Amino acid sequence: MKINSTQLLGAYEQARAYAAIDSELATPFAPVEHVFEEKKCKPDACIMVYGVYNAGKSTLINVLLGREEAAMDDIPLTDQVTAYAWDKYSILDTPGVDAPIAHEDVTNAQMLKADAIIFVVDPLGTVEESKTLEVLVDLLAAHKQVFMVFNDKKGLSDEDYIKLKDQTREQLQRIATQRGMGNILKEVPIVKINAKRALQGQLKGKPELVELSGHLAFKNQLTDFLDGISPDDVYDRLKHQLVEFLNTQVQVLGSQKGDADITKKFDKFLRQMVRDKSRLSSDMVNEIERERQAIYDKTKRALRTSPEDCQQKIEGILQQASEQMQRHLSNRLQEVVAIAQADIEELQATMPQVGPYTHANEIPATENAPDLEQPMPRAQKSSGISAEMAAQASKQMASMVRPEHIVSTLKTVKEILPSLMKGIGPKTMEKWAGTVMTKYVPYIGTVVTVGMAVFDMFSGDPEEKAMREHMEKQRLTRERAEQQMDDFAQELADGFKQFMRENILQEIDGFFAQLNAQVDKLREGFSDTERLASERLQKWVTIQQQALSA
Incomplete structure (x- = not known):
């Protein structure tokens, strides 16, 4: 069964926020928090961003992060592989396909640990650059998951984009055929994005630039690609533990005796x-x-x-x-x-059957309610109602459930439901x-x-x-x-x-x-107590349902 990890993590974050303000929940929620936080620190997939040195790998990483964190330069300056935390993944920035040999050795060593490769290319030079595509086929031969990105710096028309995809696939077929490999096209999703434009739109708060960049299609396809390699059994275990806690919480709140x-x-x-x-x-x-x-x-x-x-x-x-x-x-x-x-x-x-009331705010008398209509003793009349009596009366009135209000509201809700x-x-x-x-x-x-x-x-x-x-x-x-x-x-x-x-x-x-x-x-x-308890229960039930449907 496929788990919606984004929805599950969202339910966990909501539960953690509510548990943090309730001291009674600190101990029972601690085991849940431990496994989820450990999972967040150890992403379920290591993603390597790879390609020629000037294809825009670092810019693409910054687009994923939503901020300018990865250094963007036109030449490979370091042999270091830098890791960035993104969502539930670890994103590795690498020197590139045609970096110096020493740099490539570091990249190749890290590649063994990568679960998937985001292969970034400049679409206008990809078809002619056989080394780039040969490296991509090498990755497929090594059973790596490869997601190909055309970093569209020049603004390809839709027609040119489709033709370039076709030409790129023709080259991939040629290389794969020479190596005795079968049809590899379905194994390599191809999507385009103008990474520079997407990043500018994010940094400047201009959603129209982000939309024009092709960011939405890129993000959706990349998410689907990565979700396809996520270990659902891990998330199933996390889901079970969170739901078990939520079920207990809802059961406890639902069974508490009210007024x-x-x-x-x-x-x-x-x-x-x-x-x-x-x-x-x-x-x-x-x-x-x-x-x-x-x-x-x-x-x-x-x-x-x-x-x-x-x-x-x-x-x-x-x-x-x-x-x-x-x-x-x-x-x-x-x-x-x-x-x-x-x-x-x-x-x-x-x-209960409730009769009409004379005043909108009139409250039916109960055995415990103070009878404010009865005459006060003369000594009290002269000095007025004491602060203590007023506070007690106010407290008792606030603690009462007003059935006439509930009955009338139920009737209203039922009548307006169809509308x-x-x-x-x-x-x-x-x-x-x-x-x-x-x-x-x-x-x-x-x-x-x-x-x-x-x-x-x-x-x-x-x-x-x-x-x-x-x-x-x-x-x-x-x-x-x-x-x-x-x-x-x-x-x-x-x-x-x-x-x-x-x-x-x-x-x-x-x-x-x-x-x-x-x-x-x-x-x-x-009453105030009943209202707060009811609102609290509703919050936990909502989180419970979100976790169950993840």
């Missing part, structure tokens, strides 16, 4: 709401992933079988996926609303699909042009096609063309997934934020 049974029922209702949100979010993420896979498969098929009208077909594919997302979200929200209304009805059934469920309408989904499509339309023509080279080769002389050399050329060309189509289908599907995930989860967050705002008004009827 009123009403608050216990309310907290149970609130915990169910948190679980409903977590399940809904996870369900939608899974649905988005299913649609992403469908878009990927259908887009590849359209590029292969219908190059003449594939744009229209791909538009239809995205539209169909968006409509499916809209229907699924709408149905799931309706289910959540129905469950919430049923829970409220169950909660209402346990509430909160606005969801995402078909027109909005259609607009979103158009937004995703517009981003990738310019690529289609070039992808089809490259892909059609395969089909053109089959229209030659039958005798020529039978020749071994020509058949080999066909095979290699087909590999590149299919990889190019795979690239486009992958990027389109990933773009849909990223866009839909951000917007749909934001919609879910908004729905539950409105619902929480209404339900939270119920706490106005609680």
Whole structure:
């Protein structure tokens, strides 16, 4: 089972922050903190940034760090390999492919320890520089995971980028074939970024520069690449330990005796709401992933079988996926609303029958409440109410649960629930699909042009096609063309997934934020002690659900 390590570490950080302000939790949380902090100090993968000395390796490292820490120079000045902590990884900066021999020896020694290589090149010189690509194939032969980065200093057009990728892959095929290696193209993701522009945007606080640099696509693909080599069994152990602590904490808080049974029922209702949100979010993420896979498969098929009208077909594919997302979200929200209304009805059934009150702030009398309507003894009347009596009365009134407030608020929440469920309408989904499509339309023509080279080769002389050399050329060309189509289908599907995930989860967050705002008004009827305990329990339940869904 794949663990979302970023989400798990986020849940841990929240738990650590809450535990730090509660002295009673210091001892039980200590073992959890120890294993997580140890893991953070020992990243699960060692990543080496490698390439020619002026390709922009250090600049790329600074982009990952989000600050100017790695020294950036045009010549290799040192034989040292510098390590930088990034996220849950250790990033190593190296002298480079064509550094002095002494420097390269240090780099090669460190390379044995690296789990993965970020191979940085200048795209405009890569195809002609055979030594660079031979080193990359050497790394693959040594069973290293390689992620190739075109540091686009000049600003390649999309068309030139696609053509350069194809030419680079052709060279890689040639080298691999000479060494008796099979198809290596799927083992080498290729992505471009203007590292200098991305760093400038980060340092100057200009998100438009960061976006233009290609940073988002680079970061997403690199994260997916690195996650593919992360040891999930380690994170599974960490998750189990954190969840065990959270389960105990929620159980203890949920079982504590309060001043009123009403608050216990309310907290149970609130915990169910948190679980409903977590399940809904996870369900939608899974649905988005299913649609992403469908878009990927259908887009590849359209590029292969219908190059003449594939744009229209791909538009239809995205539209169909968006409509499916809209229907699924709408149905799931309706289910959540129905469950919430049923829970409220169950909660209402346990509430005491409360009659009308004369004043909005009137509090029903109880046996323990001071009777402020009774006449004071004459001696006390003359001197007024003592400070001690006033404080006692105020304390008792603040400690009372006001059932009339809870009953009226429950009724309001139940009535407005359907109006909160606005969801995402078909027109909005259609607009979103158009937004995703517009981003990738310019690529289609070039992808089809490259892909059609395969089909053109089959229209030659039958005798020529039978020749071994020509058949080999066909095979290699087909590999590149299919990889190019795979690239486009992958990027389109990933773009849909990223866009839909951000917007749909934001919609879910908004729905539950409105619902929480209404339900939270119920706490106005609680005593100060009950209210604080309820809020505390809700925080821990939220963290618990985040950890469980990681």
